[in-house]
Amino acid sequence: MSTRAAGEFTFIDLFLSHFPRARVPVGPGDDCAVLAPSKGAQCITTDAVVEDVHFTRAWFSPEDIGHKALAVNLSDLASMGAVPRWFVCALALPRDFPRRDLSGIARGMSALAREHNITLVGGNFTSARELSITLTAAGELLPGTAPITRAGGRPGDVLYVSGTLGDARLGLQQLQAGLRRSAAILRQKRPLPRMTLGRLAARFASAGLDLSDGLAQDLGHLCTASRVGAELELERLPLSRAVRASLGSEGALAGGEDYELLLAVPPERTSAFERACLRGEESVTRIGRLTPGVPGHIRDASGRSLRLPAGFDHFRGGRRIDRSGREG
């Protein structure tokens, strides 16, 4: 932890007390953490959650916030097929931030960290007007596995998506409408990174990413990076009953914060991939395929161009959550 005056020490100690001691040459408390050289290639991601953008303190418990801050970073590691190793946590806290809420954030983060065997090795505290948490997380690729990137897709590869789509978006709408508990709200507050599926998929997938901006937009990114088009079978999109009833497949396409994995698998490997998912009890659904079409262009099964609903975009007035519950 690199800011270290008396008052902050108390905050730092309190935060750290919720995490197991890192078994590294030098852990939190010095100017840097010192880590032994990594054996495999390292995957590094950094992602932030910001008050009133990714959560509100009115609707999210401190534990939810801590969970979400780590989950969105783990999801990036999952999408590359990496095994989680370590993370550092930079907290920006309003001046009056309650100590018990800091403990709550640490508890939510620590529980998820334990579950996925990732170690907190350092961090930083600073004051700020609004609460934000910026994590940098590192994972390692198992020997002999290549990372799953966005650029490896080829025409003919079959598209799969994990879990169900649109729930987190529905959860946000329900929160805005005054609801406080539902399965969809839980998906919004407590995204579950698909770590095991990511590692499994590294043996089969040609390309992939995690869905943070909505399927339509994220598939667009994969297609652009891979220089291919795509054909989606909309009626195959995996939707929960609640999402089907309220958002429909169009709404689920625009999802946002699903944190499911989108994977492209070459046709000769699909049987083996599906068998491995079945054995691993990983739920995946075949939703279409990559095509030689215009790069980034997505059609439905009847060949019609899909008008892509706008996904999550902070700068274009995306779905920023404000205190009044409006989407900004």
Place this chain on the structure above:
Amino acid sequence: MSTRAAGEFTFIDLFLSHFPRARVPVGPGDDCAVLAPSKGAQCITTDAVVEDVHFTRAWFSPEDIGHKALAVNLSDLASMGAVPRWFVCALALPRDFPRRDLSGIARGMSALAREHNITLVGGNFTSARELSITLTAAGELLPGTAPITRAGGRPGDVLYVSGTLGDARLGLQQLQAGLRRSAAILRQKRPLPRMTLGRLAARFASAGLDLSDGLAQDLGHLCTASRVGAELELERLPLSRAVRASLGSEGALAGGEDYELLLAVPPERTSAFERACLRGEESVTRIGRLTPGVPGHIRDASGRSLRLPAGFDHFRGGRRIDRSGREG
């Protein structure tokens, strides 16, 4: 970069365009950066600069802000004796943030990155109420060198400090008083991480850290971690003429944001260390020694207890810069 909608792509592309393309297996643009395994042990630090805490947009140019955001992280690598390798950059930007200011931040950061041969491998954009930049930086220890930690000091070790103390604090006071240009203001805006000295010191020092909270407080941290006391020769503190005239040694002790290195060197290595500094044109000053006294207790040369002026502490009402120029 892990948020990637259309509007943001433009921002991301603009930011990245100021940096050389990272020569790594996977660079910015995918869910994670992928890096080859490190050869030596890795040093990892994360540090943030926040608007109106570490800078104001009125007094700092975008280039200054970009420089400072990277400099404070490099300084942590320097203090461990590490060679800079890579960093990731998480930007939180107010909605109306001007594109030319984003370019300015990138330019200031990129110039310092080039100077110290550290590569931007990824990052993240999010919207926020106030501008903040959170970096995570990694360095590598050269084969055969141990990191310089806070905990290795022994009674009798000689204390050295690099450069001069108190200038950044004086610079802040001058900014608050309406001055806009001075050597001290430059130190406040453009801290220079002591990378070469850190690497050199790794061959000699038993302990060390970089001065971000002021010598008194940071020496206290070193002493506490090393379980030793310290004796300072106040008249030896290296002060610029301006600091001597305005703050004096008491004020310089409370410094803050000096980003100089404090090093403890065992007595049998001091001659060799001083010779190496002379050859390397690294300015260091002997300012005292570690003692077997009460851990963390600091005295002056006549044996009097030094009442430690409070250092930089956000949570206890430290020297937060607000828009009116008041210290908060």
